Amino acid sequence: MEKFSTPLREGGHSRDTSATxxxxxxxxxxxxxxxxxxxxxxxxxxxxxxxxxxxxxxxxxxxxxxxxxxxxxxxxxxxxxxxxxxxxxxxxxxxxxxxxxxxxxxxxxxxxxxxxxxxxxxxxxxxxxxxxxxxxxxxxxxxxxxxxxxxxxxxxxxxxxxxxxxxxxxxxxxxxxxxxxxxxxSSEQKTLYHAGSVFACNYLTALMDLSLQCFAGAGMQEEEALALLRPIVMQTARNNMDLGPGASLTGPIARGDATTVEKQLAVLTETSPLLAENYRQLGLACVELARRGPLADDAAEKLEAILNGNPQ
Ligand SMILES: NC(=O)c1ccc[n+]([C@@H]2O[C@H](COP(=O)([O-])OP(=O)(O)OC[C@H]3O[C@@H](n4cnc5c(N)ncnc54)[C@H](OP(=O)(O)O)[C@@H]3O)[C@@H](O)[C@H]2O)c1
Known part of the structure:
Protein backbone atom coordinates (compact mmCIF):
# COMPACT_ATOMS: atom_id res chain seq x y z
CA MET A 1 0.00 0.00 0.00
CA GLU A 2 1.33 3.42 -0.95
CA LYS A 3 2.53 5.16 2.21
CA PHE A 4 1.01 8.57 1.37
CA SER A 5 -2.42 7.08 0.67
CA THR A 6 -5.47 8.75 2.18
CA PRO A 7 -9.10 8.74 1.02
CA LEU A 8 -10.15 11.42 -1.46
CA ARG A 9 -12.44 14.04 -0.03
CA GLU A 10 -16.03 14.10 -1.14
CA GLY A 11 -16.46 15.39 -4.66
CA GLY A 12 -12.81 14.70 -5.51
CA HIS A 13 -13.64 12.90 -8.76
CA SER A 14 -17.03 14.27 -9.76
CA ARG A 15 -16.36 17.91 -10.68
CA ASP A 16 -16.99 19.42 -14.11
CA THR A 17 -13.45 20.05 -15.34
CA SER A 18 -14.32 21.55 -18.74
CA ALA A 19 -13.20 25.12 -17.78
CA THR A 20 -10.28 24.06 -15.59
CA SER A 186 13.25 38.98 -7.32
CA SER A 187 15.30 36.21 -8.89
CA GLU A 188 18.52 37.83 -7.56
CA GLN A 189 17.28 37.69 -3.95
CA LYS A 190 16.05 34.10 -4.02
CA THR A 191 19.16 32.45 -2.56
CA LEU A 192 19.32 34.73 0.47
CA TYR A 193 15.54 34.54 0.89
CA HIS A 194 15.78 30.73 0.88
CA ALA A 195 18.62 30.74 3.43
CA GLY A 196 16.18 32.60 5.71
CA SER A 197 13.70 29.74 5.64
CA VAL A 198 16.49 27.14 5.92
CA PHE A 199 17.62 28.74 9.21
CA ALA A 200 14.12 28.86 10.71
CA CYS A 201 12.86 25.49 9.46
CA ASN A 202 15.69 23.06 8.69
CA TYR A 203 18.12 24.36 11.30
CA LEU A 204 15.38 24.35 13.92
CA THR A 205 15.03 20.63 13.22
CA ALA A 206 18.80 20.18 13.61
CA LEU A 207 18.63 22.13 16.90
CA MET A 208 15.93 19.77 18.16
CA ASP A 209 18.24 16.86 17.36
CA LEU A 210 21.21 18.47 19.16
CA SER A 211 18.97 19.11 22.14
CA LEU A 212 17.80 15.48 22.18
CA GLN A 213 21.44 14.30 22.02
CA CYS A 214 22.13 16.26 25.23
CA PHE A 215 19.07 14.82 26.96
CA ALA A 216 20.07 11.29 25.85
CA GLY A 217 23.56 11.89 27.30
CA ALA A 218 21.87 12.94 30.54
CA GLY A 219 20.06 9.56 30.64
CA MET A 220 16.61 10.58 29.34
CA GLN A 221 14.51 8.55 26.90
CA GLU A 222 13.59 10.39 23.69
CA GLU A 223 9.86 10.23 24.45
CA GLU A 224 10.41 11.76 27.88
CA ALA A 225 12.66 14.46 26.44
CA LEU A 226 10.15 15.34 23.70
CA ALA A 227 7.37 15.65 26.31
CA LEU A 228 9.64 17.97 28.29
CA LEU A 229 10.49 20.03 25.20
CA ARG A 230 7.02 20.33 23.64
CA PRO A 231 5.64 23.17 25.82
CA ILE A 232 8.86 25.20 25.91
CA VAL A 233 9.56 24.85 22.18
CA MET A 234 5.98 25.83 21.32
CA GLN A 235 6.08 28.72 23.79
CA THR A 236 9.43 29.92 22.41
CA ALA A 237 8.05 29.83 18.87
CA ARG A 238 4.97 31.80 19.97
CA ASN A 239 7.10 34.33 21.87
CA ASN A 240 9.29 34.87 18.80
CA MET A 241 6.25 35.40 16.58
CA ASP A 242 4.53 37.75 19.05
CA LEU A 243 7.47 39.59 20.66
CA GLY A 244 10.35 39.15 18.18
CA PRO A 245 13.69 37.40 18.88
CA GLY A 246 15.18 40.23 20.97
CA ALA A 247 12.46 40.08 23.62
CA SER A 248 12.21 36.25 23.49
CA LEU A 249 15.82 35.44 24.43
CA THR A 250 16.09 34.04 27.95
CA GLY A 251 18.69 31.75 29.59
CA PRO A 252 22.30 32.06 30.69
CA ILE A 253 23.53 34.25 27.81
CA ALA A 254 20.67 36.75 28.16
CA ARG A 255 21.49 36.91 31.89
CA GLY A 256 25.24 37.31 31.29
CA ASP A 257 25.87 34.12 33.32
CA ALA A 258 29.44 33.33 32.19
CA THR A 259 29.98 30.60 34.82
CA THR A 260 27.12 28.47 33.48
CA VAL A 261 28.20 28.95 29.87
CA GLU A 262 31.77 27.92 30.71
CA LYS A 263 30.60 24.79 32.58
CA GLN A 264 28.24 23.75 29.78
CA LEU A 265 30.91 24.24 27.12
CA ALA A 266 33.38 22.13 29.13
CA VAL A 267 30.94 19.23 29.52
CA LEU A 268 29.89 19.42 25.86
CA THR A 269 33.54 19.37 24.76
CA GLU A 270 34.00 16.12 26.72
CA THR A 271 30.73 14.68 25.34
CA SER A 272 30.96 15.50 21.62
CA PRO A 273 33.04 17.96 19.55
CA LEU A 274 30.02 18.56 17.27
CA LEU A 275 27.76 19.52 20.18
CA ALA A 276 30.46 21.83 21.55
CA GLU A 277 31.07 23.50 18.17
CA ASN A 278 27.36 24.13 17.63
CA TYR A 279 27.01 25.47 21.18
CA ARG A 280 29.88 27.90 20.52
CA GLN A 281 28.54 29.22 17.21
CA LEU A 282 24.94 29.56 18.35
CA GLY A 283 26.09 31.02 21.65
CA LEU A 284 27.94 33.76 19.75
CA ALA A 285 24.75 34.49 17.79
CA CYS A 286 22.87 34.72 21.12
CA VAL A 287 25.49 37.15 22.53
CA GLU A 288 25.13 39.34 19.44
CA LEU A 289 21.34 39.33 19.89
CA ALA A 290 21.56 39.99 23.65
CA ARG A 291 23.96 42.92 23.02
CA ARG A 292 21.23 44.63 21.02
CA GLY A 293 19.17 44.42 24.24
CA PRO A 294 20.09 44.91 27.89
CA LEU A 295 23.32 42.80 28.02
CA ALA A 296 26.20 45.03 29.17
CA ASP A 297 29.30 45.24 26.94
CA ASP A 298 31.70 43.83 29.55
CA ALA A 299 29.42 40.82 30.17
CA ALA A 300 29.08 40.27 26.40
CA GLU A 301 32.87 40.40 25.92
CA LYS A 302 33.40 37.86 28.71
CA LEU A 303 30.88 35.48 27.12
CA GLU A 304 32.43 35.93 23.66
CA ALA A 305 35.88 35.12 25.06
CA ILE A 306 34.60 31.87 26.61
CA LEU A 307 32.73 30.86 23.46
CA ASN A 308 35.78 31.66 21.30
CA GLY A 309 37.92 29.46 23.56
CA ASN A 310 39.91 32.35 25.15
CA PRO A 311 38.43 32.78 28.67
CA GLN A 312 39.74 35.98 30.34
N1 LIG B 1 9.83 18.98 0.67
C1 LIG B 1 9.64 20.23 1.06
O1 LIG B 1 9.37 20.50 2.23
C2 LIG B 1 9.72 21.35 0.04
C3 LIG B 1 9.31 22.63 0.43
C4 LIG B 1 9.34 23.67 -0.50
C5 LIG B 1 9.83 23.42 -1.77
N2 LIG B 1 10.27 22.16 -2.12
C6 LIG B 1 10.77 21.94 -3.47
O2 LIG B 1 9.92 21.01 -4.13
C7 LIG B 1 10.66 20.22 -5.05
C8 LIG B 1 10.40 18.76 -4.77
O3 LIG B 1 10.80 18.43 -3.45
P1 LIG B 1 10.22 17.12 -2.72
O4 LIG B 1 10.65 17.22 -1.31
O5 LIG B 1 8.81 16.95 -3.07
O6 LIG B 1 11.08 15.97 -3.44
P2 LIG B 1 10.84 14.40 -3.39
O7 LIG B 1 9.81 14.03 -2.40
O8 LIG B 1 12.20 13.78 -3.31
O9 LIG B 1 10.22 14.08 -4.82
C9 LIG B 1 10.97 14.22 -5.99
C10 LIG B 1 10.23 13.50 -7.11
O10 LIG B 1 10.97 13.71 -8.31
C11 LIG B 1 10.96 12.51 -9.04
N3 LIG B 1 12.09 12.45 -9.96
C12 LIG B 1 13.42 12.41 -9.67
N4 LIG B 1 14.13 12.30 -10.82
C13 LIG B 1 13.24 12.30 -11.82
C14 LIG B 1 13.34 12.17 -13.23
N5 LIG B 1 14.54 12.06 -13.83
N6 LIG B 1 12.22 12.18 -13.97
C15 LIG B 1 10.99 12.30 -13.39
N7 LIG B 1 10.82 12.39 -12.04
C16 LIG B 1 11.94 12.39 -11.29
C17 LIG B 1 11.01 11.42 -8.00
O11 LIG B 1 10.52 10.22 -8.58
P3 LIG B 1 10.60 8.80 -7.81
O12 LIG B 1 9.52 8.88 -6.76
O13 LIG B 1 10.32 7.80 -8.87
O14 LIG B 1 11.98 8.71 -7.23
C18 LIG B 1 10.10 12.00 -6.91
O15 LIG B 1 8.77 11.60 -7.12
C19 LIG B 1 12.11 20.67 -4.91
O16 LIG B 1 12.40 21.63 -5.90
C20 LIG B 1 12.16 21.30 -3.53
O17 LIG B 1 13.17 22.29 -3.43
C21 LIG B 1 10.20 21.13 -1.25
Missing amino acids: KSLNIIGAGKLGRTLGRLWQERGVFDVRAVCNRSLHSGKAAVDFIGAGKACASIDAMPTADCWLIASADGQITELATALAAHLETLSAGSNAPVVFHCSGALSSEILRACHPANVASAHPVHSFADPVRSLEALAGSTVAIEGNDAAVTVLRAAFSALDCPTVTI
Missing part, protein backbone atom coordinates in the same frame (compact mmCIF):
# COMPACT_ATOMS: atom_id res chain seq x y z
CA LYS A 21 -6.66 24.43 -16.70
CA SER A 22 -4.81 21.15 -17.17
CA LEU A 23 -1.61 20.38 -15.24
CA ASN A 24 1.14 17.82 -15.84
CA ILE A 25 3.58 17.04 -13.02
CA ILE A 26 7.13 15.85 -13.60
CA GLY A 27 8.33 14.55 -10.22
CA ALA A 28 5.28 14.08 -8.01
CA GLY A 29 7.03 13.36 -4.71
CA LYS A 30 6.14 14.92 -1.37
CA LEU A 31 5.43 18.43 -2.71
CA GLY A 32 4.16 17.49 -6.17
CA ARG A 33 1.55 15.01 -5.01
CA THR A 34 0.33 17.30 -2.21
CA LEU A 35 -0.18 20.25 -4.56
CA GLY A 36 -1.61 18.01 -7.28
CA ARG A 37 -4.16 16.55 -4.91
CA LEU A 38 -5.20 19.91 -3.46
CA TRP A 39 -5.47 21.61 -6.85
CA GLN A 40 -7.45 18.67 -8.21
CA GLU A 41 -9.84 18.72 -5.25
CA ARG A 42 -10.35 22.49 -5.46
CA GLY A 43 -10.95 22.41 -9.20
CA VAL A 44 -7.97 24.73 -9.83
CA PHE A 45 -6.14 22.36 -12.15
CA ASP A 46 -7.14 19.10 -13.70
CA VAL A 47 -4.11 16.83 -13.29
CA ARG A 48 -3.68 15.16 -16.65
CA ALA A 49 -0.40 13.23 -16.34
CA VAL A 50 2.43 12.47 -13.94
CA CYS A 51 5.96 11.34 -14.76
CA ASN A 52 8.20 10.19 -11.93
CA ARG A 53 11.59 8.50 -12.10
CA SER A 54 9.85 5.11 -11.78
CA LEU A 55 6.47 4.20 -13.24
CA HIS A 56 5.55 2.50 -9.98
CA SER A 57 6.07 5.76 -8.07
CA GLY A 58 4.15 7.67 -10.76
CA LYS A 59 1.17 5.33 -10.36
CA ALA A 60 1.26 5.77 -6.57
CA ALA A 61 1.26 9.57 -7.07
CA VAL A 62 -1.74 9.34 -9.43
CA ASP A 63 -3.59 7.27 -6.79
CA PHE A 64 -2.81 9.89 -4.15
CA ILE A 65 -3.84 12.80 -6.38
CA GLY A 66 -6.98 11.00 -7.52
CA ALA A 67 -6.57 11.99 -11.18
CA GLY A 68 -4.27 11.76 -14.17
CA LYS A 69 -2.30 8.95 -15.75
CA ALA A 70 1.21 7.83 -14.97
CA CYS A 71 3.65 8.11 -17.88
CA ALA A 72 6.94 6.26 -18.17
CA SER A 73 8.72 9.24 -19.79
CA ILE A 74 8.25 12.93 -20.48
CA ASP A 75 7.90 12.14 -24.18
CA ALA A 76 4.77 10.09 -23.38
CA MET A 77 3.01 12.99 -21.61
CA PRO A 78 0.04 14.68 -23.30
CA THR A 79 -0.23 18.42 -23.85
CA ALA A 80 -1.21 20.58 -20.85
CA ASP A 81 -1.75 24.26 -19.95
CA CYS A 82 0.72 24.09 -17.05
CA TRP A 83 3.71 21.94 -16.21
CA LEU A 84 5.17 21.57 -12.73
CA ILE A 85 8.72 20.21 -12.41
CA ALA A 86 8.88 19.06 -8.78
CA SER A 87 11.93 16.82 -8.82
CA ALA A 88 14.81 17.49 -6.43
CA ASP A 89 16.53 20.79 -7.31
CA GLY A 90 19.54 19.05 -8.89
CA GLN A 91 17.41 17.47 -11.62
CA ILE A 92 15.38 20.51 -12.68
CA THR A 93 17.75 21.73 -15.43
CA GLU A 94 17.98 18.33 -17.05
CA LEU A 95 14.20 17.79 -16.86
CA ALA A 96 13.52 21.29 -18.22
CA THR A 97 15.74 20.50 -21.21
CA ALA A 98 13.88 17.25 -21.84
CA LEU A 99 10.54 19.05 -21.45
CA ALA A 100 11.62 21.82 -23.84
CA ALA A 101 12.25 19.25 -26.59
CA HIS A 102 8.89 17.62 -25.89
CA LEU A 103 7.03 20.96 -25.88
CA GLU A 104 8.34 21.64 -29.38
CA THR A 105 6.66 18.47 -30.60
CA LEU A 106 3.38 19.42 -28.86
CA SER A 107 3.26 23.13 -29.62
CA ALA A 108 1.60 23.37 -33.06
CA GLY A 109 -1.42 25.68 -32.77
CA SER A 110 -1.52 25.81 -28.95
CA ASN A 111 -0.96 28.71 -26.50
CA ALA A 112 2.39 28.96 -24.73
CA PRO A 113 2.11 26.80 -21.61
CA VAL A 114 3.21 27.76 -18.09
CA VAL A 115 6.23 25.83 -16.78
CA PHE A 116 7.21 26.25 -13.14
CA HIS A 117 9.16 24.70 -10.30
CA CYS A 118 8.83 25.06 -6.53
CA SER A 119 12.46 25.28 -5.44
CA GLY A 120 13.27 27.92 -2.85
CA ALA A 121 16.92 28.12 -3.86
CA LEU A 122 16.56 28.43 -7.64
CA SER A 123 14.92 31.05 -9.83
CA SER A 124 12.84 30.59 -12.97
CA GLU A 125 15.99 31.31 -14.98
CA ILE A 126 16.79 27.61 -14.71
CA LEU A 127 13.75 26.92 -16.92
CA ARG A 128 15.02 29.11 -19.79
CA ALA A 129 15.31 26.07 -22.11
CA CYS A 130 11.50 25.97 -22.12
CA HIS A 131 11.05 29.45 -23.68
CA PRO A 132 8.73 30.53 -25.31
CA ALA A 133 6.75 28.87 -22.49
CA ASN A 134 5.89 31.26 -19.63
CA VAL A 135 8.20 30.32 -16.77
CA ALA A 136 8.11 30.95 -13.02
CA SER A 137 9.17 29.59 -9.66
CA ALA A 138 6.76 29.36 -6.72
CA HIS A 139 8.23 28.37 -3.37
CA PRO A 140 5.76 27.41 -0.62
CA VAL A 141 7.29 28.22 2.77
CA HIS A 142 6.07 24.93 4.16
CA SER A 143 7.67 21.64 5.18
CA PHE A 144 6.17 18.82 3.10
CA ALA A 145 7.63 16.14 5.38
CA ASP A 146 4.40 14.11 5.17
CA PRO A 147 1.96 14.80 2.29
CA VAL A 148 -1.08 13.61 4.27
CA ARG A 149 -0.34 16.10 7.04
CA SER A 150 0.38 18.81 4.45
CA LEU A 151 -3.09 18.42 2.90
CA GLU A 152 -4.46 19.94 6.10
CA ALA A 153 -1.53 22.13 7.09
CA LEU A 154 -0.60 23.92 3.84
CA ALA A 155 -3.33 26.59 3.99
CA GLY A 156 -1.91 29.82 5.39
CA SER A 157 1.65 29.08 4.19
CA THR A 158 3.10 31.91 2.12
CA VAL A 159 4.33 31.20 -1.41
CA ALA A 160 7.14 33.34 -2.87
CA ILE A 161 6.76 33.69 -6.63
CA GLU A 162 8.94 35.13 -9.40
CA GLY A 163 8.91 34.74 -13.16
CA ASN A 164 7.26 36.26 -16.20
CA ASP A 165 3.96 38.07 -15.77
CA ALA A 166 1.69 35.54 -17.47
CA ALA A 167 3.04 32.65 -15.37
CA VAL A 168 3.02 34.67 -12.14
CA THR A 169 -0.66 35.57 -12.69
CA VAL A 170 -1.66 31.93 -13.12
CA LEU A 171 0.31 30.80 -10.06
CA ARG A 172 -0.93 33.58 -7.80
CA ALA A 173 -4.50 32.51 -8.53
CA ALA A 174 -3.66 28.81 -8.13
CA PHE A 175 -2.07 29.26 -4.68
CA SER A 176 -4.69 31.76 -3.53
CA ALA A 177 -7.28 29.05 -4.22
CA LEU A 178 -5.41 26.89 -1.65
CA ASP A 179 -5.62 29.77 0.87
CA CYS A 180 -1.89 30.41 0.52
CA PRO A 181 -0.91 34.11 0.46
CA THR A 182 1.65 34.94 -2.23
CA VAL A 183 4.57 37.37 -2.23
CA THR A 184 6.84 38.35 -5.08
CA ILE A 185 10.59 37.93 -4.81
